[in-house]
Amino acid sequence: MAKVLVSDPIDQAGIDIISQVAEVDVKTKLPLEELIKIIPEYDALMLRSGTKVTAEVIQAGTNLKIIGRAGVGVDNIDVKAATRHGIVVVNSPEGNTIAAAEHAIAMMLALSRQIPDANQSVKNGKWERKKFVGNEVYKKTLGVVGLGKIGAHVAKVARAMEMKLLAYDPFVSAERAERLGCSLVDLDLLFKESDYITLHIPKTPETANLINAKALAKMKPQVRIINCARGGIIDETAIAEALQAGKIGGAALDVYANEPLGESPLTEVGSNLVLTPHLGASTAEAQVNVAIDVAEQIRDVLLGLPARSAVNIPGLNPDVMEKLRPYLRLAETLGTMAGQLAGGRIDELNIRLQGELANNDSQPIIVAALKGLLSEALRERVNYVNAALEAQERGIRVIETKDSSTRDYSGGSLHVEARGSNGKHSVTGALLSEGEIRITNLDEFPINVPPNDHMLFTLHRDMPGIIGKIGSLLGSYNVNIASMQVGRKIVRGEAVMVLSLDDPLPEGILQEITKVDGIRDAYTVKLSV
Numbered sequence: 001m002a003k004v005l006v007s008d009p010i011d012q013a014g015i016d017i018i019s020q021v022a023e024v025d026v027k028t029k030l031p032l033e034e035l036i037k038i039i040p041e042y043d044a045l046m047l048r049s050g051t052k053v054t055a056e057v058i059q060a061g062t063n064l065k066i067i068g069r070a071g072v073g074v075d076n077i078d079v080k081a082a083t084r085h086g087i088v089v090v091n092s093p094e095g096n097t098i099a100a101a102e103h104a105i106a107m108m109l110a111l112s113r114q115i116p117d118a119n120q121s122v123k124n125g126k127w128e129r130k131k132f133v134g135n136e137v138y139k140k141t142l143g144v145v146g147l148g149k150i151g152a153h154v155a156k157v158a159r160a161m162e163m164k165l166l167a168y169d170p171f172v173s174a175e176r177a178e179r180l181g182c183s184l185v186d187l188d189l190l191f192k193e194s195d196y197i198t199l200h201i202p203k204t205p206e207t208a209n210l211i212n213a214k215a216l217a218k219m220k221p222q223v224r225i226i227n228c229a230r231g232g233i234i235d236e237t238a239i240a241e242a243l244q245a246g247k248i249g250g251a252a253l254d255v256y257a258n259e260p261l262g263e264s265p266l267t268e269v270g271s272n273l274v275l276t277p278h279l280g281a282s283t284a285e286a287q288v289n290v291a292i293d294v295a296e297q298i299r300d301v302l303l304g305l306p307a308r309s310a311v312n313i314p315g316l317n318p319d320v321m322e323k324l325r326p327y328l329r330l331a332e333t334l335g336t337m338a339g340q341l342a343g344g345r346i347d348e349l350n351i352r353l354q355g356e357l358a359n360n361d362s363q364p365i366i367v368a369a370l371k372g373l374l375s376e377a378l379r380e381r382v383n384y385v386n387a388a389l390e391a392q393e394r395g396i397r398v399i400e401t402k403d404s405s406t407r408d409y410s411g412g413s414l415h416v417e418a419r420g421s422n423g424k425h426s427v428t429g430a431l432l433s434e435g436e437i438r439i440t441n442l443d444e445f446p447i448n449v450p451p452n453d454h455m456l457f458t459l460h461r462d463m464p465g466i467i468g469k470i471g472s473l474l475g476s477y478n479v480n481i482a483s484m485q486v487g488r489k490i491v492r493g494e495a496v497m498v499l500s501l502d503d504p505l506p507e508g509i510l511q512e513i514t515k516v517d518g519i520r521d522a523y524t525v526k527l528s529v
Protein backbone atom coordinates (compact mmCIF):
# COMPACT_ATOMS: atom_id res chain seq x y z
CA MET A 1 0.00 0.00 0.00
CA ALA A 2 1.22 3.51 -0.80
CA LYS A 3 2.38 5.70 2.10
CA VAL A 4 1.53 9.38 2.51
CA LEU A 5 3.17 11.81 4.92
CA VAL A 6 1.08 14.73 6.18
CA SER A 7 3.57 17.23 7.59
CA ASP A 8 1.30 20.17 8.59
CA PRO A 9 -2.10 20.23 10.31
CA ILE A 10 -4.70 19.19 7.71
CA ASP A 11 -8.43 18.76 8.19
CA GLN A 12 -9.47 15.15 8.90
CA ALA A 13 -11.75 15.22 5.82
CA GLY A 14 -8.60 15.13 3.67
CA ILE A 15 -6.93 12.40 5.66
CA ASP A 16 -10.06 10.24 5.36
CA ILE A 17 -9.95 10.55 1.56
CA ILE A 18 -6.28 9.58 1.27
CA SER A 19 -6.80 6.70 3.70
CA GLN A 20 -9.03 5.03 1.07
CA VAL A 21 -5.92 4.22 -0.95
CA ALA A 22 -2.88 4.74 1.27
CA GLU A 23 -1.45 4.50 4.75
CA VAL A 24 -1.29 8.03 6.19
CA ASP A 25 1.25 9.23 8.76
CA VAL A 26 0.66 12.66 10.32
CA LYS A 27 3.96 14.07 11.60
CA THR A 28 3.96 17.84 12.02
CA LYS A 29 6.76 20.28 12.97
CA LEU A 30 9.44 17.91 11.67
CA PRO A 31 12.94 19.41 11.66
CA LEU A 32 14.39 19.47 8.13
CA GLU A 33 16.93 16.71 8.86
CA GLU A 34 14.18 14.44 10.18
CA LEU A 35 12.03 15.10 7.11
CA ILE A 36 14.97 14.26 4.83
CA LYS A 37 15.57 11.07 6.82
CA ILE A 38 12.02 9.72 6.61
CA ILE A 39 10.88 11.02 3.21
CA PRO A 40 12.26 8.02 1.21
CA GLU A 41 9.47 5.88 2.76
CA TYR A 42 6.70 7.97 1.24
CA ASP A 43 4.87 8.08 -2.10
CA ALA A 44 3.21 11.42 -1.38
CA LEU A 45 3.66 14.44 0.86
CA MET A 46 0.81 16.72 1.94
CA LEU A 47 1.54 20.04 3.61
CA ARG A 48 0.59 23.68 4.18
CA SER A 49 2.95 26.65 4.50
CA GLY A 50 4.68 25.26 7.60
CA THR A 51 6.89 22.71 5.81
CA LYS A 52 9.81 23.76 3.63
CA VAL A 53 10.21 21.30 0.79
CA THR A 54 13.77 22.05 -0.30
CA ALA A 55 15.71 20.50 -3.20
CA GLU A 56 17.36 18.23 -0.60
CA VAL A 57 14.00 16.91 0.58
CA ILE A 58 13.01 16.24 -3.03
CA GLN A 59 16.33 14.55 -3.81
CA ALA A 60 15.85 12.29 -0.79
CA GLY A 61 12.22 11.54 -1.70
CA THR A 62 13.09 8.79 -4.15
CA ASN A 63 9.56 7.31 -3.99
CA LEU A 64 7.67 10.60 -4.12
CA LYS A 65 5.11 10.86 -6.88
CA ILE A 66 3.15 13.88 -5.68
CA ILE A 67 3.46 16.83 -3.32
CA GLY A 68 0.09 18.31 -2.34
CA ARG A 69 -0.11 21.85 -0.96
CA ALA A 70 -3.38 22.26 0.95
CA GLY A 71 -3.62 25.93 0.03
CA VAL A 72 -2.57 28.27 -2.76
CA GLY A 73 1.06 29.35 -2.39
CA VAL A 74 3.71 26.83 -3.42
CA ASP A 75 6.61 29.14 -2.58
CA ASN A 76 7.65 26.82 0.28
CA ILE A 77 8.18 24.03 -2.28
CA ASP A 78 11.13 23.86 -4.68
CA VAL A 79 8.81 23.26 -7.64
CA LYS A 80 11.67 23.26 -10.14
CA ALA A 81 13.46 20.48 -8.26
CA ALA A 82 10.18 18.54 -8.06
CA THR A 83 9.64 18.96 -11.80
CA ARG A 84 13.18 17.78 -12.53
CA HIS A 85 12.51 14.65 -10.46
CA GLY A 86 9.19 14.06 -12.19
CA ILE A 87 7.14 14.76 -9.06
CA VAL A 88 3.78 16.38 -9.65
CA VAL A 89 3.02 19.37 -7.40
CA VAL A 90 -0.65 20.20 -6.82
CA ASN A 91 -2.42 22.90 -4.85
CA SER A 92 -5.92 24.13 -4.11
CA PRO A 93 -6.18 27.36 -6.07
CA GLU A 94 -9.63 28.37 -4.84
CA GLY A 95 -10.30 26.52 -1.59
CA ASN A 96 -9.27 29.42 0.66
CA THR A 97 -10.05 32.43 -1.55
CA ILE A 98 -13.02 33.62 0.50
CA ALA A 99 -11.19 33.05 3.80
CA ALA A 100 -8.19 35.14 2.71
CA ALA A 101 -10.38 37.88 1.22
CA GLU A 102 -12.51 38.10 4.37
CA HIS A 103 -9.35 38.24 6.49
CA ALA A 104 -8.14 41.23 4.46
CA ILE A 105 -11.49 42.98 4.98
CA ALA A 106 -11.40 42.12 8.68
CA MET A 107 -7.88 43.56 8.91
CA MET A 108 -8.97 46.75 7.14
CA LEU A 109 -11.86 47.26 9.56
CA ALA A 110 -9.84 46.23 12.62
CA LEU A 111 -7.26 48.82 11.65
CA SER A 112 -9.83 51.54 10.92
CA ARG A 113 -11.59 51.10 14.24
CA GLN A 114 -8.43 50.14 16.21
CA ILE A 115 -10.22 47.07 17.49
CA PRO A 116 -7.14 45.13 18.70
CA ASP A 117 -5.78 48.09 20.71
CA ALA A 118 -9.23 49.01 22.06
CA ASN A 119 -9.80 45.39 23.08
CA GLN A 120 -6.48 45.32 24.95
CA SER A 121 -7.25 48.64 26.63
CA VAL A 122 -10.62 47.40 27.97
CA LYS A 123 -8.99 44.19 29.18
CA ASN A 124 -6.45 46.35 30.99
CA GLY A 125 -9.35 47.96 32.90
CA LYS A 126 -9.41 51.23 30.93
CA TRP A 127 -12.30 53.02 29.18
CA GLU A 128 -10.54 55.12 26.50
CA ARG A 129 -13.41 56.14 24.18
CA LYS A 130 -11.69 59.30 22.96
CA LYS A 131 -8.40 57.57 22.17
CA PHE A 132 -10.06 55.01 19.92
CA VAL A 133 -12.03 57.22 17.58
CA GLY A 134 -11.70 55.56 14.20
CA ASN A 135 -12.52 56.12 10.53
CA GLU A 136 -15.24 54.88 8.23
CA VAL A 137 -14.27 53.08 5.06
CA TYR A 138 -17.46 54.34 3.33
CA LYS A 139 -16.55 56.57 0.34
CA LYS A 140 -12.82 56.07 1.01
CA THR A 141 -10.50 54.89 -1.76
CA LEU A 142 -9.21 51.33 -1.62
CA GLY A 143 -6.25 50.44 -3.85
CA VAL A 144 -6.28 46.72 -4.70
CA VAL A 145 -2.87 45.49 -5.86
CA GLY A 146 -3.47 42.19 -7.69
CA LEU A 147 -6.96 41.62 -9.07
CA GLY A 148 -6.89 37.82 -9.10
CA LYS A 149 -9.20 35.53 -7.14
CA ILE A 150 -8.73 37.08 -3.70
CA GLY A 151 -8.32 40.68 -4.93
CA ALA A 152 -11.55 40.34 -6.93
CA HIS A 153 -13.53 39.14 -3.89
CA VAL A 154 -12.11 41.93 -1.74
CA ALA A 155 -13.16 44.39 -4.44
CA LYS A 156 -16.73 42.99 -4.46
CA VAL A 157 -17.10 43.29 -0.69
CA ALA A 158 -15.49 46.74 -0.58
CA ARG A 159 -17.82 47.91 -3.34
CA ALA A 160 -20.79 46.81 -1.24
CA MET A 161 -19.39 49.08 1.50
CA GLU A 162 -19.41 51.86 -1.12
CA MET A 163 -15.67 52.29 -1.23
CA LYS A 164 -14.10 53.84 -4.33
CA LEU A 165 -11.91 51.20 -5.97
CA LEU A 166 -8.60 51.54 -7.76
CA ALA A 167 -6.73 48.47 -8.96
CA TYR A 168 -3.25 47.71 -10.24
CA ASP A 169 -2.65 44.44 -12.04
CA PRO A 170 -0.64 44.43 -15.27
CA PHE A 171 -2.16 41.07 -16.30
CA VAL A 172 -5.81 42.01 -16.03
CA SER A 173 -7.87 43.86 -18.65
CA ALA A 174 -9.53 47.19 -17.98
CA GLU A 175 -12.88 45.47 -18.81
CA ARG A 176 -12.42 42.89 -16.04
CA ALA A 177 -11.44 45.64 -13.60
CA GLU A 178 -14.46 47.64 -14.66
CA ARG A 179 -16.79 44.66 -14.15
CA LEU A 180 -15.46 44.51 -10.59
CA GLY A 181 -16.13 48.21 -10.13
CA CYS A 182 -12.43 49.12 -10.17
CA SER A 183 -10.53 51.70 -12.20
CA LEU A 184 -7.35 50.11 -13.48
CA VAL A 185 -4.52 52.56 -12.78
CA ASP A 186 -0.74 52.52 -12.60
CA LEU A 187 0.95 51.77 -9.34
CA ASP A 188 2.10 55.33 -8.65
CA LEU A 189 -1.43 56.68 -9.01
CA LEU A 190 -2.78 53.91 -6.76
CA PHE A 191 -0.14 54.80 -4.13
CA LYS A 192 -0.95 58.50 -4.40
CA GLU A 193 -4.76 58.28 -4.29
CA SER A 194 -5.54 55.41 -1.91
CA ASP A 195 -6.70 55.72 1.69
CA TYR A 196 -6.30 51.95 2.06
CA ILE A 197 -4.01 49.67 0.06
CA THR A 198 -4.50 45.89 0.07
CA LEU A 199 -2.04 43.47 -1.51
CA HIS A 200 -3.20 40.31 -3.31
CA ILE A 201 -0.23 39.36 -5.47
CA PRO A 202 2.26 36.51 -5.42
CA LYS A 203 5.80 37.14 -4.21
CA THR A 204 7.96 37.20 -7.31
CA PRO A 205 11.25 38.97 -8.16
CA GLU A 206 9.06 41.85 -9.46
CA THR A 207 6.93 42.14 -6.31
CA ALA A 208 9.65 41.59 -3.68
CA ASN A 209 9.88 44.78 -1.54
CA LEU A 210 7.27 46.46 -3.74
CA ILE A 211 6.24 48.45 -0.67
CA ASN A 212 9.57 50.00 0.32
CA ALA A 213 10.57 53.41 1.71
CA LYS A 214 10.35 54.99 -1.74
CA ALA A 215 6.84 53.64 -2.34
CA LEU A 216 5.71 54.64 1.17
CA ALA A 217 6.88 58.20 0.50
CA LYS A 218 4.43 58.42 -2.43
CA MET A 219 1.39 57.54 -0.28
CA LYS A 220 -1.03 59.70 1.68
CA PRO A 221 0.14 60.29 5.27
CA GLN A 222 -2.99 58.58 6.64
CA VAL A 223 -2.82 55.55 4.30
CA ARG A 224 -3.47 52.14 5.84
CA ILE A 225 -1.78 49.13 4.25
CA ILE A 226 -3.00 45.54 4.43
CA ASN A 227 -0.92 42.53 3.44
CA CYS A 228 -2.63 39.14 3.50
CA ALA A 229 -0.69 37.95 0.43
CA ARG A 230 2.94 37.06 0.99
CA GLY A 231 5.75 38.17 3.27
CA GLY A 232 8.62 39.95 1.53
CA ILE A 233 6.32 42.09 -0.63
CA ILE A 234 6.63 44.76 2.07
CA ASP A 235 10.00 45.93 3.38
CA GLU A 236 9.32 45.34 7.08
CA THR A 237 12.01 47.72 8.35
CA ALA A 238 10.73 50.51 6.09
CA ILE A 239 7.11 50.08 7.18
CA ALA A 240 8.05 49.86 10.87
CA GLU A 241 10.01 53.13 10.52
CA ALA A 242 7.17 54.82 8.64
CA LEU A 243 4.71 53.77 11.36
CA GLN A 244 7.00 54.92 14.19
CA ALA A 245 7.52 58.26 12.47
CA GLY A 246 3.75 58.69 11.86
CA LYS A 247 4.35 58.87 8.07
CA ILE A 248 1.50 56.40 7.39
CA GLY A 249 -1.77 55.83 9.19
CA GLY A 250 -1.45 52.11 9.88
CA ALA A 251 -0.70 48.63 8.66
CA ALA A 252 -2.25 45.21 9.10
CA LEU A 253 -0.04 42.26 8.25
CA ASP A 254 -0.76 38.54 8.14
CA VAL A 255 2.40 37.36 6.37
CA TYR A 256 6.10 38.01 6.92
CA ALA A 257 9.45 37.66 5.19
CA ASN A 258 10.36 35.04 7.81
CA GLU A 259 7.71 32.92 9.48
CA PRO A 260 7.23 32.52 12.39
CA LEU A 261 7.97 36.23 12.79
CA GLY A 262 10.43 36.07 15.73
CA GLU A 263 12.60 39.11 16.34
CA SER A 264 11.51 41.93 14.05
CA PRO A 265 11.27 45.75 13.92
CA LEU A 266 7.52 45.19 13.57
CA THR A 267 7.14 43.95 17.13
CA GLU A 268 8.64 47.27 18.35
CA VAL A 269 5.80 49.31 16.82
CA GLY A 270 3.39 50.48 19.55
CA SER A 271 0.13 51.35 17.76
CA ASN A 272 -1.64 51.37 14.40
CA LEU A 273 -0.18 48.01 13.55
CA VAL A 274 -2.24 44.82 13.56
CA LEU A 275 -0.37 41.54 13.22
CA THR A 276 -1.86 38.07 12.74
CA PRO A 277 0.13 34.83 12.43
CA HIS A 278 -0.62 33.89 8.78
CA LEU A 279 -4.31 33.28 9.46
CA GLY A 280 -5.70 34.21 6.04
CA ALA A 281 -6.68 30.64 5.17
CA SER A 282 -7.46 29.58 8.70
CA THR A 283 -11.20 29.19 8.69
CA ALA A 284 -12.91 25.89 9.35
CA GLU A 285 -14.58 26.13 5.92
CA ALA A 286 -11.39 26.86 3.98
CA GLN A 287 -9.48 24.10 5.74
CA VAL A 288 -12.13 21.54 4.79
CA ASN A 289 -12.14 22.86 1.20
CA VAL A 290 -8.38 22.73 0.69
CA ALA A 291 -7.95 19.41 2.49
CA ILE A 292 -10.60 17.71 0.32
CA ASP A 293 -9.38 19.35 -2.88
CA VAL A 294 -5.76 18.29 -2.41
CA ALA A 295 -6.49 14.89 -0.84
CA GLU A 296 -8.62 13.94 -3.84
CA GLN A 297 -5.76 14.84 -6.14
CA ILE A 298 -3.26 12.81 -4.10
CA ARG A 299 -5.65 9.84 -4.13
CA ASP A 300 -6.14 10.15 -7.90
CA VAL A 301 -2.44 10.42 -8.71
CA LEU A 302 -1.69 7.39 -6.51
CA LEU A 303 -4.35 5.53 -8.52
CA GLY A 304 -2.66 6.59 -11.77
CA LEU A 305 -5.25 9.25 -12.64
CA PRO A 306 -4.54 12.87 -13.56
CA ALA A 307 -4.55 15.73 -11.04
CA ARG A 308 -6.83 18.68 -11.75
CA SER A 309 -4.67 21.45 -10.27
CA ALA A 310 -1.10 20.45 -10.99
CA VAL A 311 1.18 23.48 -10.97
CA ASN A 312 3.98 21.82 -12.92
CA ILE A 313 2.15 19.97 -15.71
CA PRO A 314 -0.22 21.39 -18.30
CA GLY A 315 -3.53 22.01 -16.56
CA LEU A 316 -6.28 19.76 -17.83
CA ASN A 317 -9.64 19.08 -16.41
CA PRO A 318 -10.37 15.36 -15.94
CA ASP A 319 -13.04 15.31 -18.70
CA VAL A 320 -10.63 16.73 -21.26
CA MET A 321 -7.94 14.32 -20.04
CA GLU A 322 -10.28 11.37 -20.42
CA LYS A 323 -11.03 12.37 -24.01
CA LEU A 324 -7.37 12.98 -24.84
CA ARG A 325 -5.97 9.88 -23.12
CA PRO A 326 -5.89 7.68 -26.29
CA TYR A 327 -4.25 10.54 -28.20
CA LEU A 328 -1.60 10.91 -25.50
CA ARG A 329 -0.80 7.22 -26.03
CA LEU A 330 -0.62 7.85 -29.77
CA ALA A 331 1.62 10.91 -29.30
CA GLU A 332 3.94 9.04 -26.95
CA THR A 333 4.24 6.10 -29.38
CA LEU A 334 4.97 8.38 -32.35
CA GLY A 335 7.42 10.44 -30.27
CA THR A 336 9.26 7.25 -29.24
CA MET A 337 9.43 6.05 -32.85
CA ALA A 338 10.52 9.40 -34.28
CA GLY A 339 13.14 9.76 -31.53
CA GLN A 340 14.65 6.34 -32.16
CA LEU A 341 14.62 6.78 -35.94
CA ALA A 342 16.24 10.22 -35.74
CA GLY A 343 18.99 8.99 -33.44
CA GLY A 344 20.35 9.99 -30.05
CA ARG A 345 20.90 13.75 -30.17
CA ILE A 346 17.58 15.27 -31.12
CA ASP A 347 17.54 19.02 -31.72
CA GLU A 348 14.08 19.59 -33.19
CA LEU A 349 10.61 18.13 -32.88
CA ASN A 350 7.85 19.11 -35.29
CA ILE A 351 4.33 18.18 -34.32
CA ARG A 352 1.29 18.60 -36.55
CA LEU A 353 -2.21 17.99 -35.22
CA GLN A 354 -4.37 17.10 -38.20
CA GLY A 355 -8.09 16.93 -38.91
CA GLU A 356 -10.39 16.66 -35.90
CA LEU A 357 -7.40 16.44 -33.53
CA ALA A 358 -6.44 20.03 -34.44
CA ASN A 359 -9.45 21.23 -32.45
CA ASN A 360 -7.83 20.12 -29.17
CA ASP A 361 -5.37 21.73 -26.78
CA SER A 362 -1.98 20.73 -28.22
CA GLN A 363 0.06 21.20 -25.03
CA PRO A 364 -0.60 17.78 -23.44
CA ILE A 365 -0.09 16.09 -26.82
CA ILE A 366 3.29 17.82 -27.20
CA VAL A 367 4.28 16.77 -23.68
CA ALA A 368 3.31 13.16 -24.46
CA ALA A 369 5.35 13.21 -27.69
CA LEU A 370 8.34 14.65 -25.81
CA LYS A 371 7.99 11.95 -23.16
CA GLY A 372 8.23 9.35 -25.94
CA LEU A 373 11.05 11.20 -27.67
CA LEU A 374 13.16 11.26 -24.50
CA SER A 375 12.29 7.75 -23.35
CA GLU A 376 15.33 6.20 -25.05
CA ALA A 377 17.70 8.55 -23.21
CA LEU A 378 15.93 8.89 -19.86
CA ARG A 379 13.96 5.62 -19.57
CA GLU A 380 11.57 5.69 -16.61
CA ARG A 381 13.05 9.01 -15.40
CA VAL A 382 10.96 10.92 -17.93
CA ASN A 383 7.27 11.46 -17.28
CA TYR A 384 4.50 13.94 -18.00
CA VAL A 385 5.82 16.26 -15.31
CA ASN A 386 9.41 16.69 -16.41
CA ALA A 387 9.31 15.94 -20.18
CA ALA A 388 8.96 19.59 -21.27
CA LEU A 389 11.68 20.80 -18.87
CA GLU A 390 14.07 18.00 -19.87
CA ALA A 391 13.49 18.79 -23.56
CA GLN A 392 14.06 22.49 -22.97
CA GLU A 393 17.28 21.81 -21.05
CA ARG A 394 18.51 19.61 -23.91
CA GLY A 395 17.86 22.48 -26.33
CA ILE A 396 15.17 20.60 -28.28
CA ARG A 397 13.21 23.11 -30.34
CA VAL A 398 9.52 22.25 -30.49
CA ILE A 399 7.50 23.46 -33.46
CA GLU A 400 3.77 22.94 -33.39
CA THR A 401 1.28 23.30 -36.23
CA LYS A 402 -2.38 22.50 -36.69
CA ASP A 403 -4.10 21.55 -39.92
CA SER A 404 -7.80 20.95 -39.47
CA SER A 405 -8.34 20.55 -43.24
CA THR A 406 -6.83 17.01 -43.31
CA ARG A 407 -9.68 14.51 -43.57
CA ASP A 408 -8.00 11.07 -43.37
CA TYR A 409 -9.29 9.59 -40.09
CA SER A 410 -12.47 10.55 -38.25
CA GLY A 411 -10.65 11.45 -35.01
CA GLY A 412 -7.83 13.15 -36.93
CA SER A 413 -4.19 12.16 -37.07
CA LEU A 414 -0.85 13.21 -35.64
CA HIS A 415 2.36 13.81 -37.57
CA VAL A 416 5.61 13.80 -35.58
CA GLU A 417 8.97 14.61 -37.11
CA ALA A 418 12.27 14.56 -35.22
CA ARG A 419 15.62 15.89 -36.37
CA GLY A 420 18.63 14.20 -34.79
CA SER A 421 21.98 12.60 -35.51
CA ASN A 422 20.37 10.31 -38.16
CA GLY A 423 18.77 13.28 -39.92
CA LYS A 424 15.04 13.98 -40.15
CA HIS A 425 12.50 11.19 -39.71
CA SER A 426 8.75 11.41 -39.49
CA VAL A 427 5.92 9.16 -38.41
CA THR A 428 2.20 9.77 -38.73
CA GLY A 429 -0.42 7.86 -36.81
CA ALA A 430 -4.12 7.77 -36.09
CA LEU A 431 -6.58 5.95 -33.88
CA LEU A 432 -9.04 3.39 -35.19
CA SER A 433 -12.57 3.50 -33.84
CA GLU A 434 -11.69 0.94 -31.12
CA GLY A 435 -8.83 3.18 -29.97
CA GLU A 436 -6.13 1.04 -31.61
CA ILE A 437 -3.10 2.89 -32.92
CA ARG A 438 -2.22 2.71 -36.62
CA ILE A 439 1.03 4.01 -38.07
CA THR A 440 -0.14 5.50 -41.36
CA ASN A 441 2.97 7.08 -42.75
CA LEU A 442 6.70 6.67 -42.34
CA ASP A 443 9.11 9.22 -43.80
CA GLU A 444 6.30 10.29 -46.15
CA PHE A 445 5.66 6.71 -47.38
CA PRO A 446 2.09 5.51 -46.84
CA ILE A 447 1.84 2.39 -44.64
CA ASN A 448 -0.79 0.93 -42.34
CA VAL A 449 0.63 -1.05 -39.42
CA PRO A 450 -0.04 -1.29 -35.69
CA PRO A 451 2.94 -0.53 -33.44
CA ASN A 452 4.80 -3.54 -32.09
CA ASP A 453 7.42 -4.07 -29.37
CA HIS A 454 10.16 -4.84 -31.92
CA MET A 455 10.07 -3.19 -35.33
CA LEU A 456 12.45 -3.02 -38.26
CA PHE A 457 12.26 -0.36 -40.96
CA THR A 458 14.24 -0.29 -44.17
CA LEU A 459 14.52 2.34 -46.82
CA HIS A 460 15.21 0.55 -50.09
CA ARG A 461 14.79 0.40 -53.84
CA ASP A 462 11.53 -1.31 -54.82
CA MET A 463 12.89 -4.34 -56.79
CA PRO A 464 12.19 -8.05 -56.99
CA GLY A 465 13.77 -10.35 -54.40
CA ILE A 466 14.62 -7.80 -51.74
CA ILE A 467 11.87 -8.84 -49.31
CA GLY A 468 12.96 -12.47 -49.57
CA LYS A 469 16.57 -11.58 -48.81
CA ILE A 470 15.62 -9.71 -45.62
CA GLY A 471 13.30 -12.58 -44.60
CA SER A 472 16.07 -15.16 -45.06
CA LEU A 473 18.60 -13.04 -43.20
CA LEU A 474 16.27 -12.63 -40.20
CA GLY A 475 15.48 -16.36 -40.37
CA SER A 476 19.19 -17.20 -40.21
CA TYR A 477 19.28 -15.33 -36.86
CA ASN A 478 16.12 -17.13 -35.67
CA VAL A 479 14.12 -13.86 -35.68
CA ASN A 480 10.44 -14.52 -36.36
CA ILE A 481 8.52 -12.01 -38.49
CA ALA A 482 4.99 -11.29 -37.23
CA SER A 483 3.99 -9.06 -40.14
CA MET A 484 5.52 -7.20 -43.03
CA GLN A 485 4.41 -4.33 -45.20
CA VAL A 486 5.90 -2.26 -47.99
CA GLY A 487 5.07 1.36 -48.64
CA ARG A 488 6.00 3.04 -51.90
CA LYS A 489 5.07 6.07 -53.88
CA ILE A 490 5.94 4.75 -57.36
CA VAL A 491 6.61 1.26 -58.69
CA ARG A 492 10.36 0.40 -58.62
CA GLY A 493 11.12 3.70 -56.95
CA GLU A 494 12.08 4.31 -53.33
CA ALA A 495 10.17 2.29 -50.77
CA VAL A 496 10.01 1.51 -47.07
CA MET A 497 9.61 -1.94 -45.56
CA VAL A 498 8.09 -2.23 -42.08
CA LEU A 499 8.52 -5.51 -40.22
CA SER A 500 6.96 -6.34 -36.87
CA LEU A 501 9.13 -8.92 -35.14
CA ASP A 502 8.38 -11.41 -32.40
CA ASP A 503 11.96 -11.24 -31.15
CA PRO A 504 14.47 -8.44 -30.55
CA LEU A 505 17.07 -8.02 -33.28
CA PRO A 506 20.45 -9.51 -32.29
CA GLU A 507 23.53 -7.25 -32.26
CA GLY A 508 25.15 -6.60 -35.62
CA ILE A 509 22.28 -7.76 -37.84
CA LEU A 510 21.30 -4.20 -38.74
CA GLN A 511 24.68 -3.62 -40.36
CA GLU A 512 24.27 -6.82 -42.39
CA ILE A 513 20.82 -5.67 -43.53
CA THR A 514 22.24 -2.36 -44.81
CA LYS A 515 24.74 -4.35 -46.92
CA VAL A 516 21.93 -6.16 -48.82
CA ASP A 517 21.77 -4.97 -52.43
CA GLY A 518 19.08 -2.28 -52.80
CA ILE A 519 18.82 -1.41 -49.09
CA ARG A 520 19.72 2.22 -48.43
CA ASP A 521 19.17 2.33 -44.71
CA ALA A 522 17.74 0.26 -41.86
CA TYR A 523 16.49 1.16 -38.40
CA THR A 524 15.06 -0.66 -35.45
CA VAL A 525 12.54 0.70 -33.03
CA LYS A 526 11.75 -0.72 -29.61
CA LEU A 527 8.37 0.11 -28.16
CA SER A 528 6.44 -1.00 -25.16
CA VAL A 529 3.02 -1.71 -26.64
Ligand SMILES: NC(=O)c1ccc[n+]([C@@H]2O[C@H](COP(=O)([O-])OP(=O)(O)OC[C@H]3O[C@@H](n4cnc5c(N)ncnc54)[C@H](O)[C@@H]3O)[C@@H](O)[C@H]2O)c1
Pocket residue numbers: 072073093096097100145146147148149150151168169170171172200201202203204206207228229230254255278279280281282
Ligand atom coordinates in the same frame (compact mmCIF):
# COMPACT_ATOMS: atom_id res chain seq x y z
N1 LIG B 1 -2.62 34.93 4.00
C1 LIG B 1 -3.01 33.76 3.58
O1 LIG B 1 -3.21 32.84 4.36
C2 LIG B 1 -3.25 33.54 2.12
C3 LIG B 1 -4.27 32.66 1.70
C4 LIG B 1 -4.46 32.44 0.34
C5 LIG B 1 -3.65 33.09 -0.57
N2 LIG B 1 -2.65 33.91 -0.14
C6 LIG B 1 -1.80 34.63 -1.09
O2 LIG B 1 -2.59 35.66 -1.70
C7 LIG B 1 -2.05 36.02 -2.96
C8 LIG B 1 -3.15 36.11 -4.00
O3 LIG B 1 -3.77 34.85 -4.17
P1 LIG B 1 -4.88 34.61 -5.31
O4 LIG B 1 -5.46 33.27 -5.04
O5 LIG B 1 -5.74 35.77 -5.45
O6 LIG B 1 -3.92 34.51 -6.59
P2 LIG B 1 -4.29 34.80 -8.09
O7 LIG B 1 -3.25 34.13 -8.90
O8 LIG B 1 -5.71 34.49 -8.36
O9 LIG B 1 -4.11 36.38 -8.22
C9 LIG B 1 -2.87 37.03 -8.20
C10 LIG B 1 -2.98 38.26 -9.06
O10 LIG B 1 -1.75 38.97 -8.95
C11 LIG B 1 -1.48 39.52 -10.22
N3 LIG B 1 -0.07 39.86 -10.31
C12 LIG B 1 0.98 39.05 -10.55
N4 LIG B 1 2.12 39.78 -10.57
C13 LIG B 1 1.77 41.06 -10.33
C14 LIG B 1 2.49 42.26 -10.22
N5 LIG B 1 3.82 42.30 -10.38
N6 LIG B 1 1.81 43.40 -9.95
C15 LIG B 1 0.46 43.37 -9.78
N7 LIG B 1 -0.29 42.26 -9.90
C16 LIG B 1 0.36 41.13 -10.15
C17 LIG B 1 -1.92 38.47 -11.20
O11 LIG B 1 -2.18 39.00 -12.47
C18 LIG B 1 -3.19 37.94 -10.54
O12 LIG B 1 -4.33 38.59 -11.04
C19 LIG B 1 -1.00 34.96 -3.25
O13 LIG B 1 0.27 35.48 -2.88
C20 LIG B 1 -1.34 33.83 -2.29
O14 LIG B 1 -0.24 33.02 -1.98
C21 LIG B 1 -2.46 34.15 1.18
Ligand SMILES: O=C(O)[C@H](O)COP(=O)(O)O
Pocket residue numbers: 048049050070071072073074096278279280281282
Ligand atom coordinates in the same frame (compact mmCIF):
# COMPACT_ATOMS: atom_id res chain seq x y z
O1 LIG C 1 -1.00 30.17 0.24
C1 LIG C 1 -1.92 29.91 1.00
O2 LIG C 1 -2.84 29.13 0.71
C2 LIG C 1 -1.97 30.60 2.31
O3 LIG C 1 -0.82 31.31 2.54
C3 LIG C 1 -2.37 29.72 3.46
O4 LIG C 1 -1.29 29.08 4.05
P1 LIG C 1 -1.61 27.98 5.18
O5 LIG C 1 -2.23 26.82 4.50
O6 LIG C 1 -0.29 27.61 5.78
O7 LIG C 1 -2.53 28.61 6.15
